[in-house]
Amino acid sequence: MTKRVRVRFAPSPTGGLHLGGVRTVLYNYLFAKQHGGDFILRIEDTDQSRYVPGAEEYIFNTLQWCGLEPDESPKNGGKYGPYRQSERKEQYRKYAEQLVAQGQAYYAFDTAEELDAMRNRLRTTENPSPQYDRTVRMQMRNSFTLAKEEVDGLLAANTPHVIRIKMPEHETVQFHDMIRGDVSFDTSVVDDKVLLKADGMPTYHLAVVVDDHLMEISHAFRGEEWLPSAPVHILLWRYLFGEEAMPQWAHLPLILGPSGKLSKRDGAKYGFPVFAMNWTDPKTSELTDGFKEKGFLPEAFINMLAMLGWNDGTEQELFSKDELVQRFSIEKVHKGGAKFDYEKAKWFNHEWIKKLPIDSYKEEVKKLFVEKGLQLQDESYFEKILSLVKDRCTLLSDFWAHSFFFFIAPKEIDFTPIKAKWFDEKTSFFGLYIKALNGISDFKAATLEAEFKKLAEEATLKVGELQLPLRLMLVGGKFGPPVFEIAEILGREETINRIENGLAQL
Protein backbone atom coordinates (compact mmCIF):
# COMPACT_ATOMS: atom_id res chain seq x y z
CA MET A 1 0.00 0.00 0.00
CA THR A 2 1.26 3.43 -0.84
CA LYS A 3 0.48 6.42 1.29
CA ARG A 4 -0.91 9.58 -0.21
CA VAL A 5 1.97 12.01 -0.72
CA ARG A 6 2.01 14.56 2.07
CA VAL A 7 5.02 16.78 2.57
CA ARG A 8 5.52 19.46 5.16
CA PHE A 9 7.53 22.52 5.93
CA ALA A 10 7.91 23.63 9.50
CA PRO A 11 9.46 27.06 9.98
CA SER A 12 10.14 28.57 13.35
CA PRO A 13 8.68 32.05 13.73
CA THR A 14 11.91 33.58 14.98
CA GLY A 15 12.60 35.92 12.10
CA GLY A 16 12.17 36.20 8.37
CA LEU A 17 12.43 33.44 5.84
CA HIS A 18 15.84 33.19 4.24
CA LEU A 19 16.50 31.92 0.73
CA GLY A 20 17.24 28.40 1.87
CA GLY A 21 13.93 28.26 3.69
CA VAL A 22 11.95 29.43 0.71
CA ARG A 23 13.73 26.94 -1.51
CA THR A 24 12.86 24.13 0.89
CA VAL A 25 9.23 25.22 0.68
CA LEU A 26 9.51 25.27 -3.10
CA TYR A 27 10.89 21.76 -3.39
CA ASN A 28 8.33 20.46 -0.93
CA TYR A 29 5.57 22.15 -2.86
CA LEU A 30 6.77 20.94 -6.26
CA PHE A 31 7.08 17.38 -5.09
CA ALA A 32 3.65 17.38 -3.46
CA LYS A 33 1.91 18.88 -6.48
CA GLN A 34 3.72 16.61 -8.87
CA HIS A 35 2.34 13.61 -7.04
CA GLY A 36 -1.11 15.05 -6.56
CA GLY A 37 -0.45 15.28 -2.85
CA ASP A 38 -0.69 17.85 -0.09
CA PHE A 39 1.72 20.50 1.05
CA ILE A 40 1.40 21.09 4.77
CA LEU A 41 2.71 24.04 6.70
CA ARG A 42 3.02 23.79 10.43
CA ILE A 43 4.60 26.26 12.77
CA GLU A 44 7.47 25.34 15.07
CA ASP A 45 6.72 27.83 17.80
CA THR A 46 8.25 25.72 20.51
CA ASP A 47 10.95 28.17 21.48
CA GLN A 48 9.08 30.81 23.44
CA SER A 49 12.15 32.88 24.17
CA ARG A 50 12.93 33.43 20.51
CA TYR A 51 9.39 33.79 19.24
CA VAL A 52 8.98 36.98 17.23
CA PRO A 53 5.50 38.46 16.90
CA GLY A 54 4.56 39.02 13.29
CA ALA A 55 6.97 36.41 11.97
CA GLU A 56 4.22 33.89 11.36
CA GLU A 57 2.18 36.37 9.35
CA TYR A 58 5.32 37.23 7.43
CA ILE A 59 5.80 33.58 6.51
CA PHE A 60 2.28 33.43 5.11
CA ASN A 61 2.81 36.60 3.12
CA THR A 62 5.99 35.25 1.64
CA LEU A 63 4.36 32.00 0.61
CA GLN A 64 1.47 33.88 -0.90
CA TRP A 65 3.69 36.16 -2.93
CA CYS A 66 5.65 33.15 -4.19
CA GLY A 67 2.43 31.37 -5.09
CA LEU A 68 3.27 28.45 -2.80
CA GLU A 69 0.20 28.34 -0.63
CA PRO A 70 -0.11 25.29 1.61
CA ASP A 71 -3.09 22.97 1.51
CA GLU A 72 -3.12 22.77 5.29
CA SER A 73 -1.80 25.36 7.72
CA PRO A 74 -2.69 27.25 10.90
CA LYS A 75 -4.36 29.79 8.64
CA ASN A 76 -6.51 27.69 6.36
CA GLY A 77 -6.88 24.73 8.69
CA GLY A 78 -7.09 21.07 7.77
CA LYS A 79 -8.18 17.87 9.37
CA TYR A 80 -4.83 17.18 11.02
CA GLY A 81 -4.78 20.35 13.10
CA PRO A 82 -3.88 22.19 15.09
CA TYR A 83 -0.87 23.19 13.02
CA ARG A 84 0.97 25.17 15.65
CA GLN A 85 3.16 23.14 17.95
CA SER A 86 2.33 25.31 20.93
CA GLU A 87 -1.28 24.21 20.48
CA ARG A 88 -0.33 20.54 20.36
CA LYS A 89 1.61 20.59 23.61
CA GLU A 90 -0.36 17.77 25.29
CA GLN A 91 0.45 15.30 22.54
CA TYR A 92 4.18 15.32 23.02
CA ARG A 93 4.37 14.56 26.73
CA LYS A 94 2.44 11.35 26.15
CA TYR A 95 4.97 9.99 23.67
CA ALA A 96 7.90 11.12 25.75
CA GLU A 97 6.48 9.29 28.75
CA GLN A 98 5.96 6.22 26.61
CA LEU A 99 9.64 6.23 25.75
CA VAL A 100 10.55 6.52 29.43
CA ALA A 101 8.28 3.57 30.20
CA GLN A 102 9.97 1.59 27.45
CA GLY A 103 13.37 2.40 28.94
CA GLN A 104 14.45 4.34 25.86
CA ALA A 105 14.33 7.74 27.48
CA TYR A 106 14.73 9.11 30.98
CA TYR A 107 14.00 12.03 33.27
CA ALA A 108 16.89 14.40 33.87
CA PHE A 109 16.82 16.89 36.72
CA ASP A 110 20.14 18.59 36.09
CA THR A 111 19.97 22.37 36.38
CA ALA A 112 21.55 24.73 33.89
CA GLU A 113 24.35 25.34 36.40
CA GLU A 114 24.99 21.64 36.79
CA LEU A 115 25.17 21.19 33.04
CA ASP A 116 27.59 24.10 32.76
CA ALA A 117 29.70 22.62 35.52
CA MET A 118 29.81 19.27 33.76
CA ARG A 119 30.84 20.86 30.49
CA ASN A 120 33.48 23.02 32.13
CA ARG A 121 34.88 20.06 33.96
CA LEU A 122 35.15 17.92 30.84
CA ARG A 123 36.18 20.54 28.36
CA THR A 124 39.67 20.10 26.91
CA THR A 125 41.32 21.19 23.68
CA GLU A 126 40.70 17.66 22.43
CA ASN A 127 37.05 17.87 23.33
CA PRO A 128 35.86 21.48 23.12
CA SER A 129 32.17 20.64 23.45
CA PRO A 130 31.42 17.82 25.88
CA GLN A 131 28.06 16.19 25.38
CA TYR A 132 25.47 14.77 27.70
CA ASP A 133 25.96 11.24 26.48
CA ARG A 134 26.56 7.68 27.64
CA THR A 135 29.96 8.62 29.06
CA VAL A 136 28.56 11.10 31.57
CA ARG A 137 24.99 9.86 31.85
CA MET A 138 25.67 7.88 35.00
CA GLN A 139 27.33 10.86 36.70
CA MET A 140 24.33 13.15 36.31
CA ARG A 141 21.05 13.55 38.20
CA ASN A 142 18.54 11.51 36.26
CA SER A 143 16.18 8.58 36.58
CA PHE A 144 19.01 6.17 35.84
CA THR A 145 21.24 7.36 38.68
CA LEU A 146 18.64 8.35 41.26
CA ALA A 147 16.68 5.85 43.33
CA LYS A 148 13.15 5.25 42.14
CA GLU A 149 11.63 6.78 45.28
CA GLU A 150 13.70 9.89 44.86
CA VAL A 151 12.64 10.25 41.23
CA ASP A 152 9.00 9.80 42.15
CA GLY A 153 9.40 12.38 44.90
CA LEU A 154 10.99 14.91 42.56
CA LEU A 155 8.27 14.36 39.99
CA ALA A 156 5.53 14.63 42.60
CA ALA A 157 7.04 17.92 43.76
CA ASN A 158 6.94 19.25 40.20
CA THR A 159 10.68 19.60 40.10
CA PRO A 160 11.73 21.07 36.75
CA HIS A 161 13.06 18.30 34.54
CA VAL A 162 13.53 17.30 30.94
CA ILE A 163 13.17 13.99 29.17
CA ARG A 164 16.22 12.85 27.24
CA ILE A 165 16.59 10.02 24.78
CA LYS A 166 18.96 7.25 25.81
CA MET A 167 21.23 6.73 22.86
CA PRO A 168 22.23 3.10 22.51
CA GLU A 169 25.88 2.11 22.51
CA HIS A 170 27.67 1.11 19.35
CA GLU A 171 24.73 0.69 17.14
CA THR A 172 24.75 1.67 13.52
CA VAL A 173 21.74 3.63 12.41
CA GLN A 174 21.33 3.63 8.68
CA PHE A 175 18.75 5.22 6.47
CA HIS A 176 18.20 6.05 2.85
CA ASP A 177 18.27 9.67 1.78
CA MET A 178 16.57 10.39 -1.56
CA ILE A 179 19.38 12.73 -2.52
CA ARG A 180 22.43 11.30 -0.79
CA GLY A 181 21.76 7.60 -0.86
CA ASP A 182 22.56 5.47 2.18
CA VAL A 183 23.82 7.39 5.18
CA SER A 184 24.88 5.81 8.44
CA PHE A 185 25.85 6.93 11.92
CA ASP A 186 27.31 5.29 14.98
CA THR A 187 24.98 5.98 17.90
CA SER A 188 27.93 6.15 20.28
CA VAL A 189 28.89 9.55 19.00
CA VAL A 190 25.52 11.21 19.29
CA ASP A 191 24.40 12.63 22.61
CA ASP A 192 21.29 12.08 24.72
CA LYS A 193 19.20 14.78 23.09
CA VAL A 194 16.53 16.53 25.09
CA LEU A 195 13.11 15.47 23.81
CA LEU A 196 10.82 17.35 26.14
CA LYS A 197 11.92 20.63 27.67
CA ALA A 198 11.33 21.72 31.24
CA ASP A 199 8.55 24.05 30.10
CA GLY A 200 6.70 21.06 28.67
CA MET A 201 7.38 22.01 25.08
CA PRO A 202 8.94 19.42 22.82
CA THR A 203 12.23 20.01 21.08
CA TYR A 204 12.30 19.81 17.31
CA HIS A 205 13.42 16.19 17.53
CA LEU A 206 10.32 14.94 19.31
CA ALA A 207 7.90 17.28 17.62
CA VAL A 208 8.97 16.49 14.10
CA VAL A 209 8.60 12.76 14.62
CA VAL A 210 5.30 12.91 16.48
CA ASP A 211 3.77 15.44 14.10
CA ASP A 212 4.99 13.68 10.99
CA HIS A 213 3.33 10.54 12.28
CA LEU A 214 0.10 12.14 13.38
CA MET A 215 -0.17 14.15 10.19
CA GLU A 216 0.66 11.15 8.04
CA ILE A 217 3.59 12.78 6.34
CA SER A 218 5.01 10.61 3.57
CA HIS A 219 8.09 12.63 2.55
CA ALA A 220 10.24 14.93 4.61
CA PHE A 221 12.62 17.35 2.90
CA ARG A 222 14.71 19.68 4.97
CA GLY A 223 18.05 21.47 5.03
CA GLU A 224 21.33 19.63 5.26
CA GLU A 225 21.96 21.08 8.71
CA TRP A 226 19.54 18.44 10.01
CA LEU A 227 21.52 15.49 8.74
CA PRO A 228 23.58 15.02 11.92
CA SER A 229 20.45 14.71 14.05
CA ALA A 230 18.75 12.31 11.68
CA PRO A 231 19.79 9.25 13.74
CA VAL A 232 17.82 10.62 16.68
CA HIS A 233 14.75 10.88 14.50
CA ILE A 234 15.24 7.42 13.03
CA LEU A 235 15.50 5.94 16.50
CA LEU A 236 12.42 7.79 17.66
CA TRP A 237 10.50 6.38 14.73
CA ARG A 238 11.75 2.91 15.51
CA TYR A 239 10.75 3.19 19.17
CA LEU A 240 7.42 4.92 18.68
CA PHE A 241 5.78 4.07 15.39
CA GLY A 242 8.01 1.61 13.59
CA GLU A 243 10.71 2.48 11.12
CA GLU A 244 8.72 1.15 8.18
CA ALA A 245 6.11 3.89 8.72
CA MET A 246 8.75 6.60 8.60
CA PRO A 247 8.58 9.23 5.85
CA GLN A 248 11.20 9.18 3.15
CA TRP A 249 13.95 11.67 3.84
CA ALA A 250 15.81 14.10 1.65
CA HIS A 251 18.37 16.54 2.99
CA LEU A 252 18.74 19.57 0.77
CA PRO A 253 22.10 21.26 0.18
CA LEU A 254 22.76 24.65 1.74
CA ILE A 255 22.65 27.97 -0.05
CA LEU A 256 25.92 29.77 0.45
CA GLY A 257 26.86 33.45 0.45
CA PRO A 258 30.05 35.05 -0.89
CA SER A 259 31.91 33.66 2.11
CA GLY A 260 30.33 30.62 3.69
CA LYS A 261 26.73 30.11 4.60
CA LEU A 262 24.39 32.82 3.33
CA SER A 263 23.42 35.17 6.13
CA LYS A 264 21.42 38.32 6.65
CA ARG A 265 24.70 40.14 7.08
CA ASP A 266 25.76 39.15 3.57
CA GLY A 267 22.79 40.99 2.16
CA ALA A 268 23.63 44.19 3.95
CA LYS A 269 27.31 43.81 3.17
CA TYR A 270 27.08 43.04 -0.54
CA GLY A 271 23.86 44.86 -1.32
CA PHE A 272 21.49 42.12 -2.34
CA PRO A 273 18.32 40.79 -0.73
CA VAL A 274 18.38 37.53 1.19
CA PHE A 275 14.68 37.34 2.04
CA ALA A 276 11.75 37.03 -0.35
CA MET A 277 10.06 40.08 1.12
CA ASN A 278 11.15 42.95 3.34
CA TRP A 279 11.36 41.91 6.95
CA THR A 280 11.62 44.30 9.84
CA ASP A 281 12.51 42.68 13.11
CA PRO A 282 10.13 44.19 15.67
CA LYS A 283 12.69 43.74 18.44
CA THR A 284 15.63 45.41 16.78
CA SER A 285 13.86 47.42 14.05
CA GLU A 286 16.46 46.01 11.73
CA LEU A 287 15.31 45.80 8.10
CA THR A 288 16.32 42.93 5.85
CA ASP A 289 15.72 43.59 2.17
CA GLY A 290 13.36 41.44 0.15
CA PHE A 291 13.39 40.44 -3.49
CA LYS A 292 9.84 41.65 -3.95
CA GLU A 293 10.60 45.20 -2.90
CA LYS A 294 13.81 45.19 -4.92
CA GLY A 295 11.64 44.77 -8.00
CA PHE A 296 11.64 41.03 -8.60
CA LEU A 297 8.78 39.09 -10.09
CA PRO A 298 7.67 36.04 -8.13
CA GLU A 299 7.98 33.95 -11.30
CA ALA A 300 11.64 34.91 -11.61
CA PHE A 301 12.33 34.47 -7.91
CA ILE A 302 10.88 30.96 -7.89
CA ASN A 303 12.68 30.05 -11.09
CA MET A 304 16.01 31.32 -9.82
CA LEU A 305 15.61 29.50 -6.52
CA ALA A 306 14.64 26.24 -8.19
CA MET A 307 17.77 26.29 -10.32
CA LEU A 308 19.99 26.89 -7.32
CA GLY A 309 20.60 23.24 -6.58
CA TRP A 310 18.57 21.45 -9.20
CA ASN A 311 18.36 21.07 -12.92
CA ASP A 312 16.52 18.65 -15.15
CA GLY A 313 19.53 17.52 -17.16
CA THR A 314 18.73 19.64 -20.18
CA GLU A 315 19.98 23.11 -20.98
CA GLN A 316 16.67 24.76 -20.22
CA GLU A 317 16.89 27.39 -17.50
CA LEU A 318 13.60 29.22 -17.73
CA PHE A 319 10.75 27.36 -16.07
CA SER A 320 7.31 28.46 -15.04
CA LYS A 321 5.90 27.11 -11.81
CA ASP A 322 3.73 24.64 -13.74
CA GLU A 323 6.70 23.42 -15.73
CA LEU A 324 8.67 22.99 -12.53
CA VAL A 325 5.87 20.92 -11.06
CA GLN A 326 6.06 18.67 -14.10
CA ARG A 327 9.81 18.41 -14.46
CA PHE A 328 11.07 18.51 -10.90
CA SER A 329 12.70 15.43 -9.48
CA ILE A 330 14.14 15.17 -6.00
CA GLU A 331 16.75 12.67 -7.17
CA LYS A 332 18.28 15.32 -9.40
CA VAL A 333 18.76 17.77 -6.55
CA HIS A 334 22.47 18.32 -6.02
CA LYS A 335 24.46 17.16 -3.06
CA GLY A 336 26.81 20.11 -2.82
CA GLY A 337 25.87 23.58 -1.60
CA ALA A 338 25.32 26.36 -4.12
CA LYS A 339 26.67 29.86 -3.85
CA PHE A 340 24.03 32.50 -4.46
CA ASP A 341 24.83 34.87 -7.33
CA TYR A 342 22.84 38.10 -7.43
CA GLU A 343 23.83 38.84 -11.03
CA LYS A 344 22.32 35.59 -12.18
CA ALA A 345 19.22 36.27 -10.10
CA LYS A 346 18.80 39.58 -11.92
CA TRP A 347 19.21 37.84 -15.25
CA PHE A 348 16.29 35.58 -14.40
CA ASN A 349 14.18 38.60 -13.57
CA HIS A 350 15.11 40.32 -16.81
CA GLU A 351 14.12 37.25 -18.77
CA TRP A 352 10.78 37.06 -17.00
CA ILE A 353 10.01 40.74 -17.51
CA LYS A 354 10.59 40.21 -21.23
CA LYS A 355 8.65 36.96 -21.30
CA LEU A 356 5.54 37.86 -19.32
CA PRO A 357 2.76 40.04 -20.73
CA ILE A 358 2.76 43.47 -19.11
CA ASP A 359 -0.60 42.73 -17.54
CA SER A 360 1.04 40.49 -15.00
CA TYR A 361 3.12 43.28 -13.49
CA LYS A 362 1.71 46.59 -14.64
CA GLU A 363 -0.09 47.19 -11.35
CA GLU A 364 3.20 46.82 -9.49
CA VAL A 365 4.89 49.28 -11.82
CA LYS A 366 1.97 51.65 -11.52
CA LYS A 367 2.39 51.63 -7.77
CA LEU A 368 6.04 52.56 -8.15
CA PHE A 369 5.14 55.41 -10.47
CA VAL A 370 2.52 56.71 -8.10
CA GLU A 371 5.13 56.66 -5.37
CA LYS A 372 7.21 58.93 -7.57
CA GLY A 373 4.35 61.39 -7.47
CA LEU A 374 2.93 60.62 -10.87
CA GLN A 375 -0.75 60.59 -11.67
CA LEU A 376 -1.66 58.14 -14.38
CA GLN A 377 -4.87 58.93 -16.18
CA ASP A 378 -4.41 57.33 -19.57
CA GLU A 379 -4.18 53.56 -19.15
CA SER A 380 -3.45 52.78 -22.79
CA TYR A 381 -0.68 55.39 -22.90
CA PHE A 382 0.86 53.75 -19.84
CA GLU A 383 0.62 50.28 -21.36
CA LYS A 384 2.13 51.39 -24.65
CA ILE A 385 5.11 52.75 -22.77
CA LEU A 386 5.59 49.62 -20.70
CA SER A 387 5.63 47.50 -23.83
CA LEU A 388 8.17 49.79 -25.43
CA VAL A 389 10.67 49.76 -22.56
CA LYS A 390 10.17 46.34 -20.94
CA ASP A 391 13.09 44.75 -22.78
CA ARG A 392 15.49 47.23 -21.20
CA CYS A 393 14.38 46.61 -17.62
CA THR A 394 16.05 44.15 -15.30
CA LEU A 395 14.05 45.05 -12.20
CA LEU A 396 10.57 46.50 -11.95
CA SER A 397 12.17 49.54 -10.38
CA ASP A 398 14.05 50.16 -13.64
CA PHE A 399 10.85 51.09 -15.45
CA TRP A 400 10.91 54.56 -13.98
CA ALA A 401 14.42 55.37 -15.19
CA HIS A 402 13.56 54.06 -18.63
CA SER A 403 10.30 55.89 -19.10
CA PHE A 404 9.84 58.87 -16.78
CA PHE A 405 10.40 61.27 -19.66
CA PHE A 406 7.18 60.16 -21.28
CA PHE A 407 5.34 61.67 -18.37
CA ILE A 408 7.57 64.54 -17.42
CA ALA A 409 8.85 66.99 -20.03
CA PRO A 410 12.50 67.92 -19.55
CA LYS A 411 12.94 71.42 -18.14
CA GLU A 412 16.55 72.50 -18.03
CA ILE A 413 18.32 70.51 -20.70
CA ASP A 414 22.06 70.03 -20.75
CA PHE A 415 22.99 70.74 -24.36
CA THR A 416 26.76 70.57 -23.94
CA PRO A 417 27.11 67.46 -26.12
CA ILE A 418 25.88 69.41 -29.14
CA LYS A 419 26.47 73.04 -28.25
CA ALA A 420 29.87 73.29 -29.94
CA LYS A 421 28.49 72.13 -33.27
CA TRP A 422 25.31 74.16 -33.22
CA PHE A 423 24.59 76.79 -35.90
CA ASP A 424 21.65 78.73 -37.25
CA GLU A 425 20.88 76.34 -40.08
CA LYS A 426 20.04 73.72 -37.50
CA THR A 427 17.67 76.05 -35.71
CA SER A 428 15.82 76.75 -38.93
CA PHE A 429 15.78 73.03 -39.73
CA PHE A 430 13.86 72.32 -36.57
CA GLY A 431 11.55 75.21 -37.38
CA LEU A 432 10.75 73.52 -40.67
CA TYR A 433 10.38 70.19 -39.00
CA ILE A 434 7.78 71.58 -36.62
CA LYS A 435 5.84 72.83 -39.62
CA ALA A 436 6.09 69.44 -41.26
CA LEU A 437 4.96 67.77 -38.06
CA ASN A 438 1.82 69.82 -38.12
CA GLY A 439 1.07 68.60 -41.60
CA ILE A 440 1.68 64.90 -41.10
CA SER A 441 -1.57 62.98 -41.19
CA ASP A 442 -0.48 59.69 -39.68
CA PHE A 443 1.80 60.39 -36.76
CA LYS A 444 3.90 57.22 -36.87
CA ALA A 445 7.59 56.69 -36.16
CA ALA A 446 8.41 55.64 -39.71
CA THR A 447 6.69 58.65 -41.24
CA LEU A 448 8.30 61.00 -38.76
CA GLU A 449 11.71 59.57 -39.54
CA ALA A 450 11.22 59.74 -43.30
CA GLU A 451 10.12 63.36 -43.09
CA PHE A 452 13.07 64.18 -40.83
CA LYS A 453 15.52 62.70 -43.32
CA LYS A 454 13.91 64.38 -46.27
CA LEU A 455 14.15 67.80 -44.68
CA ALA A 456 17.72 67.18 -43.58
CA GLU A 457 18.68 66.31 -47.10
CA GLU A 458 17.01 69.42 -48.50
CA ALA A 459 18.90 71.54 -45.98
CA THR A 460 22.10 69.61 -46.78
CA LEU A 461 22.57 68.73 -43.13
CA LYS A 462 23.76 65.42 -41.74
CA VAL A 463 20.92 63.39 -40.26
CA GLY A 464 23.20 62.05 -37.56
CA GLU A 465 24.01 65.51 -36.30
CA LEU A 466 20.34 66.31 -35.95
CA GLN A 467 19.08 63.21 -34.21
CA LEU A 468 20.95 63.76 -30.96
CA PRO A 469 19.63 67.31 -30.60
CA LEU A 470 16.13 66.01 -31.20
CA ARG A 471 16.61 63.35 -28.55
CA LEU A 472 17.92 65.89 -26.08
CA MET A 473 14.93 68.09 -26.67
CA LEU A 474 12.45 65.26 -26.32
CA VAL A 475 13.82 63.39 -23.31
CA GLY A 476 16.51 65.62 -21.84
CA GLY A 477 19.49 63.30 -22.17
CA LYS A 478 21.35 60.60 -24.04
CA PHE A 479 19.04 57.73 -23.23
CA GLY A 480 15.75 56.10 -24.11
CA PRO A 481 14.25 54.13 -26.98
CA PRO A 482 14.66 55.18 -30.64
CA VAL A 483 13.78 58.89 -30.97
CA PHE A 484 11.01 58.60 -33.51
CA GLU A 485 9.23 55.99 -31.47
CA ILE A 486 9.37 58.37 -28.55
CA ALA A 487 7.89 61.10 -30.71
CA GLU A 488 5.11 58.83 -31.89
CA ILE A 489 4.07 58.00 -28.36
CA LEU A 490 4.44 61.55 -27.15
CA GLY A 491 2.08 62.65 -29.87
CA ARG A 492 2.06 65.65 -32.15
CA GLU A 493 1.31 68.36 -29.64
CA GLU A 494 3.76 67.28 -26.96
CA THR A 495 6.53 66.61 -29.48
CA ILE A 496 6.21 70.07 -30.96
CA ASN A 497 6.08 71.63 -27.51
CA ARG A 498 9.26 69.93 -26.45
CA ILE A 499 11.10 70.92 -29.64
CA GLU A 500 10.04 74.52 -29.20
CA ASN A 501 11.17 74.48 -25.60
CA GLY A 502 14.50 73.03 -26.58
CA LEU A 503 15.01 75.57 -29.31
CA ALA A 504 14.27 78.35 -26.85
CA GLN A 505 16.98 77.11 -24.54
CA LEU A 506 19.63 76.74 -27.22
Add this chain to the structure above:
RNA sequence: GCCGCGUUCGUCUAAGGGCUAGGACACCACCCUUUCACGGUGGUGAUACGGGUUCGAAUCCCGUACGCGGUACCA
Protein backbone atom coordinates in the same frame (compact mmCIF):
# COMPACT_ATOMS: atom_id res chain seq x y z
C1' G B 1 38.79 17.66 18.77
C1' C B 2 34.88 14.29 17.29
C1' C B 3 30.90 13.02 13.76
C1' G B 4 28.59 13.79 9.09
C1' C B 5 28.10 15.76 4.17
C1' G B 6 30.42 17.72 0.07
C1' U B 7 34.36 19.20 -4.06
C1' U B 8 33.70 20.21 -12.75
C1' C B 9 35.34 27.33 -15.72
C1' G B 10 35.11 33.35 -10.97
C1' U B 11 29.51 31.70 -10.16
C1' C B 12 25.14 28.17 -11.28
C1' U B 13 25.62 23.65 -13.70
C1' A B 14 25.70 19.25 -18.04
C1' A B 15 28.29 14.85 -19.01
C1' G B 16 26.96 8.82 -14.10
C1' G B 17 33.78 4.25 -18.07
C1' G B 18 34.65 6.12 -24.37
C1' C B 19 34.01 11.83 -29.61
C1' U B 20 38.34 18.53 -29.10
C1' A B 21 34.58 18.21 -20.90
C1' G B 22 28.65 21.15 -23.17
C1' G B 23 25.35 25.36 -21.61
C1' A B 24 24.03 29.83 -18.66
C1' C B 25 25.58 34.33 -15.60
C1' A B 26 29.68 37.58 -15.33
C1' C B 27 33.95 39.37 -18.19
C1' C B 28 36.44 40.68 -23.05
C1' A B 29 36.13 41.56 -28.51
C1' C B 30 33.34 42.39 -32.80
C1' C B 31 28.43 43.32 -35.22
C1' C B 32 23.72 45.95 -34.85
C1' U B 33 22.36 50.92 -33.14
C1' U B 34 24.49 58.31 -35.14
C1' U B 35 21.48 57.98 -27.60
C1' C B 36 21.46 54.28 -23.67
C1' A B 37 20.08 49.53 -23.58
C1' C B 38 18.18 44.91 -25.75
C1' G B 39 19.93 41.58 -29.25
C1' G B 40 23.52 38.70 -32.41
C1' U B 41 28.48 36.37 -33.27
C1' G B 42 32.96 34.92 -31.20
C1' G B 43 36.62 34.52 -27.16
C1' U B 44 39.20 33.82 -22.24
C1' G B 45 38.11 30.17 -18.51
C1' A B 46 37.18 24.01 -14.93
C1' U B 47 37.28 18.07 -13.54
C1' A B 48 41.30 19.99 -5.75
C1' C B 49 45.79 16.65 -5.09
C1' G B 50 48.07 11.64 -4.90
C1' G B 51 47.57 6.62 -5.64
C1' G B 52 45.01 2.51 -7.62
C1' U B 53 41.10 -0.56 -10.97
C1' U B 54 40.64 -0.46 -16.52
C1' C B 55 42.41 -0.91 -23.32
C1' G B 56 40.18 3.66 -21.54
C1' A B 57 38.37 7.58 -15.55
C1' A B 58 35.42 14.03 -14.26
C1' U B 59 32.78 9.38 -13.68
C1' C B 60 34.50 3.37 -9.73
C1' C B 61 37.87 2.37 -5.06
C1' C B 62 41.50 4.21 -1.26
C1' G B 63 44.18 8.19 0.94
C1' U B 64 45.21 13.53 1.53
C1' A B 65 43.76 18.54 1.29
C1' C B 66 40.07 22.05 1.38
C1' G B 67 34.95 23.73 2.25
C1' C B 68 30.43 23.36 4.81
C1' G B 69 27.22 21.52 8.60
C1' G B 70 26.45 19.43 13.52
C1' U B 71 28.36 18.83 18.30
C1' A B 72 22.22 23.67 23.06
C1' C B 73 16.25 22.67 27.64
C1' C B 74 17.69 26.72 18.83
C1' A B 75 15.40 25.32 15.03
